[in-house]
Amino acid sequence: MTPRLVLTDIEGTTSAIAFVKDTLFPFAEAELDAFLAARGAEPEVAAILAEVPGPDQAATLRGWMAADAKVTALKSLQGLIWAAGFTDGRLRGHLWPDVAPCLRAWQAGGVALAVYSSGSVGAQKLLFGHSEAGDLLPLFSGFFDTRVGAKREAASYAAIAAQTGQDPAGILFLSDVAEELDAARDSGLMTCQLVRAQDGTVACGRHPAAMDFPEVARQFQLPLAG
Structure with a gap:
């Protein structure tokens, strides 16, 4: 799906x-x-x-x-x-080079985008609004932090699905943390673990894994960046 x-x-x-x-x-x-x-x-x-x-x-x-x-x-x-x-320009939000092109392609292809991070919603918007790839805020339709619940609790993902009006089965959650992916899966979401060599992440074996966003796109039939 x-x-x-x-x-x-x-x-x-x-x-x-x-x-x-x-x-x-x-x-x-x-x-x-x-x-x-x-x-x-x-x-x-x-x-x-x-x-x-x-x-x-x-x-x-x-x-x-x-x-x-x-x-x-x-x-x-x-x-x-x-x-x-x-x-004031002292900080710029880091993104891996593969991220912004894929986010733009997915959003242009009709896929909604949202963020769920333990960092505050304000911090999330700062990072994506002042990113190395420019202002990406218009791509996103939702931002969620710990006020919706802890990231390792299934109820948090159910709450996000309800707030976005999406069937959990139609949501793909991307994270490098296996326990967060476990909780998302328990709420019925699709999951994919990002295993970036630069960060030393190790695949847990319990979820589909991808080295970067283009590989996510290929695995889940999302639009590919041009």
Whole structure:
């Protein structure tokens, strides 16, 4: 069955794992104190900080950063910090060269596109809106983060299917993480593991696998980039 919607992860799927770990995370940590000092009283930032426990919120946030905790408040704050870097050009969203041509071909061919990442929706839009391949936001019809649920829980994918109005059987989920793919499959989605040599991903053997997006297109009869 040809997918009606392709739901894609970011880190390790469209973008290098190293970009998030070696560029985005260090940028957010380096800018944290200055950002909180300058904008901590703004309503949007204050609402996020209200979800951060402890007398020293900066220390709590740094602890979460060190543990790579999938905490919505942290992800939202990181997204705001990254926004400044993307807006002034200090940051550009990394994409593997095969990604943008395929996304454009799929969308032009009538396949809907959506993103599901543990990074906040704001951060997702920054990466694709300020990517090395230009502004790709118009290609996407939906963005989802941990507010819809954890990525290793089947209910999250059922919720995404309901919100997009798609039959789960018509959705293809792309990720490098086997446990996320397991959860998606448990909700009835098609799955494909991206096994990019540059990221050192190893095929789990439980899902179809592809080295890049053109191989995904061939396996699932999606439009091929010209």
